[in-house]
Amino acid sequence: MPRSTALVRALARSSAVAAGLVGLLVLVGWALDVMVLKSMGAAIPAMRPSAALGLMLGGAALGLRLPAHPRRLQHRLGTVLALATALLGAASLVDGVITGGNGGLDALFLRVFGEDGGASPGVPPSPLTALCLMLLGPALALVDRGHPQRLSWSDALVVLALMAALTGLNGFLLGPLVTPVAAPFLQERSMGLHTTCVLMLLAMGTLCARPELGLMARLTRDTxxxxxxxxxxxxxxxxxxxxxxxxxxxxxxxxxxxxxxxxxxxxxxxxxxxxxxxxxxxxxxxxxxxxxxxxxxxxxxxxxxxxFLDTAPDPMVVVDASGRVRFANAEAERVFGYRREALLAREVELLVPEGLHGPASAGEGPERARGGRLVSGQRQDGTSVPLEVRLSPLEGEDDATRIAILRDVTERRDLEKLREEYVGLISHDLRNPLNTINLRAHLLQRALHERKLEREGVMAQAIIHNVEWMSTMIEELLEGSRLESGRVNLRREARDLGRFLEEVLERDVPPDARERFRLHLADPLPPVPMDAARLERVVTNLLTNALKYSPTGTPVDVRLSAVHDHAVVSVTNQGAGLSPRDAARLFDKYYRTEDGRSADGKGLGLGLYISRLIVEAHGGHIWVESEPDRGVTFFFSVPLEAPAAPTAPEPLRQRAG
Known part of the structure; x- marks a missing residue:
């Protein structure tokens, strides 16, 4: 809260307390015939009972209306007291006109206090006191009806009441300046000193009740x-x-x-x-x-x-809302061959013909997952250059102004191509001897079984198991490389996703663990276009993890539902859960949790990473939700219709989560 606003709220609270307390003390003084309480001072004329009651009602109404969101009963009671203050002020004003203040309300109050409650107030009442109460009552009732930018009716009424009270104060203090005959200073000339001061304080408190609205908002804002x-x-x-x-x-x-x-x-x-x-x-x-x-x-x-921009190692340009270049750094000059003066005020299509938001190059899926888009740029000499584009809003500028980082990915593409060739060659060279070892190991196992050499047969089975494990790792490396390159052609076919999940559970889950799975299907979904073989790999990976990392015998829930234009599959186990650090990195390449390394030391940490690439290649998204000791739920989504290009699915995660 700004310091000025805090001071204003403190003033409002103090005003409510002061007005209510002064009014109450004066009424007690009239009831007990204590002159010091009536006049709040030794030589000041007594405050009239009607004015004291009005101050007490107004202070109570202000105190009840101070909370920004009061309870309904509190709000209604504050409104009733505010209207009662206005009614009392109007009645006092009419009484002063009719009886001159020598009877009416004040005489009625004195009779209530008893015949010995005190003599008549004596001093004629000021109409300004009644006018202030009549104006402050509606202002208190309308205190919530203000506007941050405009003056309200409550502000207007408070200002009028403040001017009336200020008139009484100036009459009291400035009267001796024009009075030819010196009069006792504390003699009441228009309004009593204590009366006008408390009324001004109550008016200021009413004005300060809502510092964020109306006139007070203009005074407290930092302008x-x-x-x-x-x-x-x-x-x-x-x-x-x-x-x-x-x-x-x-x-x-x-x-x-x-x-x-x-x-x-x-x-x-x-x-x-x-x-x-x-x-x-x-x-x-x-x-x-x-x-x-x-x-x-x-x-x-x-x-x-x-x-900083000029010395950055990547080409950077600042593009305004109309798509024109406002700034280009030295690296942009080097990559594109233009002088920066020639680029300023030119359209960005000069550098990126299809535009920063235009169609992407082939293989964009993995690049989009890293936060960028692959496009083709054009140098001044007409040659093309592969670029990765990242857009960031420029802080403090218009929302449409962006910094575009145009990274030359020629070297990275060459390295990726070299890596793919290297992985392919290594995998191919490893596959042939592994196939030979696998074939000979099976023949050896059969021969040992025929000769009833069980101990030697177990050793042959261990060889076969390790060969299969190595083949699986090689296949994961190859699949990851193919997906990362973005050159995978999905063999989509429309399939019933519910029936597909039933088949995977029947085919890929061991019979002794199948009873732990509970499949929950929503209303029938339309056929989903998908690469069944690759999506089966995702589902099998999630089901296997659920079995591996949950207590034996606990159920695993598999659910299928529709969220807008996506089908969402979730797998929930009752395991120990994941830490926030593990949950954030679980789908990274080669990442394995501590539990994963201790439970299965043979894995490469590629299963969930490949699952992410497969789902994103479908135009979907995969994520995990977990708390320590509260179980784990894996989600993945696929579009109900094949997208023309991969889409960023983060909003779906928020809707489905």
Whole structure:
């Protein structure tokens, strides 16, 4: 909360307490005939009972309306008390016109307090007191009806009430300046000193009840107008009364003649006006100095930012909302062959013919997963260059202004091609001897079985098992390489996904563990276009993990549902759960949890990584939700219709999660 807003709320609370407490003490004074409580001072005339009751009602109404979201009963009670304050003010005003204040309401209050409750108030009532109460009542009732940008009816009523109370205060303090005959200073001239002060405080508290609305919002906000108003408004309101009080006190001590009071007052007021102008000018100078300092800091920051962009190792351009280049760094000059002056104000299609948001090159799927898009750029000499484009919004600029990082991926493509060839050659060279070893091991196992050499047969089975394990790892390496290259052609066919899950459970789950799985199917879904062989690999991987990392005998729930235009499959086990660190990296290449390494030391950590690539190649998404000791749920989604290009599925995760 800003400091000014906190002070305003504190003032509102203090005003409610002060108004209610003063009104209550005055009423107690009338009931017990204690003059000090009636007048709140030794030589000040007594406050009338009707005014005291109005202050108590107004203070209570303000206190009930202060919370931004009060309970219904509290809100209604505050409204009733506010309307009662207005009704009492109106009745007092009518009573003053009809009876002159010598009967009516105040006489009724005195009879309630008893015949010995005190003498008649004596001093004629001021209509300004009743007018203030009549205006503050509706203002309190309408305190929530304000607007952050406009003045409300509540503000208008409070300002009128404040002006009426200020009139009473100025009449009390400035009256001796024009009175030819000196009168006792504390004699009530219009409103009592304590009455007008508490009414002004109640008006200010009503204005401060909602500092975020109306007039007070303009005073508390951190703008030039609010800054100046916070410094000038208090001086403007309180300056003349304080000046008048000072002159009267000097006059009473004999230090100032009556004829000199008014000219001196006018002179000091003029000087005060000049002082206000100088204060406003000083405030504007302070703000202007801060503005220039902030501008200089911003320019220095922009210069550092441009230096950073200019020395970045990747080509970078700043593109505005219309698609024109506003900045290009030195690396962009080197890659594209243009001078940066020739690029400024030119359309970005000069560098990327299909545009930053246009169609992507083949094999974009894995690149999109890394946060970029593969496009084809064009140099000044007409040759093409493969680029990875990353777009980032430029902070502080229009939402459509972007920084585009155009990374030359020629070397990376060459390295990836070399890696694919290397993996392919190694895998091919390993497959042939492994196939031979596997064939000979099976023949050896058969021969040992025929000769009833069981111990030797177990050793042959171990050889076969390890050969199969090595073949699986080689296949994972090859599959991962093919998917990473983006050159995999999915063999899509429309399949009933529910029936497909039933077949996978029947075919790929060991019979002794099949009873642990519970399949939950939603309403029938339309056939889903998918590569059944590769998607079976994903489902089998998730089912196997669920069996491996959950207590024996606990159920595993497999669910199929539709979320908008995607089918979502989830596999939930009741295992130990995952830490946030493991959950965030579970689908990374070669990543294995501590439990995974201890449970199966033979894995490469490619199963979930390949599953992610397969799902993303389908245009879907795979993720995990887990808490320690609360089980694990794996999700993956595939579109109900084959997408034209892979789409970013993050919003689906939020909807399905």
């Amino acid at each position: 030039l107008g609010g800054f100046v108003a916070r410094r000038l408004v208090p001086v403007t309101l309180l300056g003349p009364p304080v000046l008048g009080l000072t002159l009267v006190l000097i006059h009473l001590t004999g230090g100032l003649s009556h004829d000199a009071k008014l000219p001196l007052f006018a002179t000091v007021v003029a000087a005060g006006g000049v002082t206000l102008v100088l204060l406003a000018a000083r405030a504007l100078d302070v703000l202007d100095t801060e503005r220039m300092r902030a501008t200089a800091a911003l320019e220095a920051s922009e210069e550092r930012f441009r230096t």
